[in-house]
Ligand SMILES: Nc1ncnc2c1ncn2[C@@H]1O[C@H](COP(=O)(O)OP(=O)(O)OP(=O)(O)O)[C@@H](O)[C@H]1O
């Protein structure tokens with residue numbers, strides 16, 4: 001079996017004295033799509049932010065694409081070129097056009113020529129279905145379009161892993177699907193994905209596994225079929241009843 | 247009241263030439279000091295927000311040190327205090343090449359750099375932290391993030407307060423007359439001394455400062471429009 005793309009080994013993290021991750025053990029295989037869910041404050045964001053080093057952790061080990069991170073001497077910049085991340089608040093750079101947003105890192109970090117980077121960027125914009133917005137500024141796009149640009153921007157680095165932290169939570173309902181569709185395509189192409197989301201429809205259709213967190217622990221992990229039909233823990237049942245009722 | 251106005255003193259004799267020289271020197275010292283202030287302000291303002299304490303401490307020290315001492319004291323410091331500390335050759339060169347101009351320029355630039363630093367820092371802190379995270383998450387180094395994203399956004403946000411301080415810099419350049427830089431105020435006073443026409447001389451000086459300031463403000467408004475971030479600064483169409 002191929003080694004995991006991401007492997008948490010008893011990872012624990014504190015903010016000051018407040019423990020937010022407790023002995024996380026979790027392995028994600030290459031090509032696997034894992035949805036992380038759980039109540040607010042349970043540590044979902046913190047968990048996925050550890051994977052690209054946005055959050056340091058104090059105990060345990062985390063191996064990403066064969067490299068143990070959090071050890072001194074590991075180049076975070078190099079790791080981050082192989083792990084893309086999409087945020088709830090899009091975070092496009094407002095002073096740059098869509099094209100500039102997408103070509104920035106490929107040119108500055110990977111050393112592509114401007115022409116090569118632009119060619120890739122235009123292909124990616126087609127893939128996220130907004131080929132005609134290359135010259136626009138982020139402010140002139142809808143939320144759904146901005147989030148798709150953010151996905152294209154992350155993909156431009158040709159990452160092996162994509163992290164999503166509530167990518168549709170800031171969107172109007174009618175725009176959620178256009179973003180989920182792009183993510184579904186990506187999953188079908190075999191991308192390794194870790195997705196924090198409350199979109200249970202997406203989890204059911206696309207995820208290979210659902211991880212349920214509460215109070216900094218992984219309380220339950222199961223295939224979507226098992227998780228939605230027969231969650232074992234009371235906390236997961238309670239969470240599901242709340243989230244599925246609206 | 248029996249004051250006899252005589253505006254012609256401004257264009258008869260040497261007055262006009264003096265005022266013109268004063269104007270040029272004011273512009274020269276202000277422009278150079280502004281460039282110095284902008285560089286110091288951007289570098290130290292950015293340093294005060296980086297996730298690395300030693301840099302923050304150095305930059306904070308610079309700002310507090312220079313901001314809290316009167317400009318006049320800095321003028322004297324750079325003119326009377328610093329040159330004796332320099333090697334003999336440099337001293338000789340300086341005093342043959344208007345030392346007072348360079349001292350005044352440094353004092354003005356370093357003093358306003360500290361103020362510019364505060365403005366830049368406030369601009370940077372108003373950028374959501376997640377912008378920084380999105381940029382480092384793509385593999386950019388902290389330095390690249392500042393150079394390509396954080397500072398360019400901050401500069402666009404701070405045009406109004408930076409304009410304000412640029413005007414202060416221009417006006418404060420008059421303090422350089424205390425170390426005998428023959429700038430505009432110095433020359434206006436010279437006109438006054440030679441013609442005994444205080445109101446005319448000082449009015450001329452005032453009007454020139456006013457025109458300069460209004461001109462700068464107008465240019466900065468255009469700069470602000472030109473570089474406005476779409477959607478963030480929607481002003482005046
Ligand atoms: N920078 C921080 N400093 C201190 N505490 C923090 C910080 N970030 C998060 N926390 C705390 O860590 C815990 C986990 O937060 P996290 O953001 O990971 O939760 P989450 O599951 O993503 O919640 P949500 O669904 O609201 O996004 C919370 O108790 C939160 O208050």
Ligand SMILES: [Mg+2]
Nearest residue numbers: 044045046165
């Ligand atoms: Mg979160």
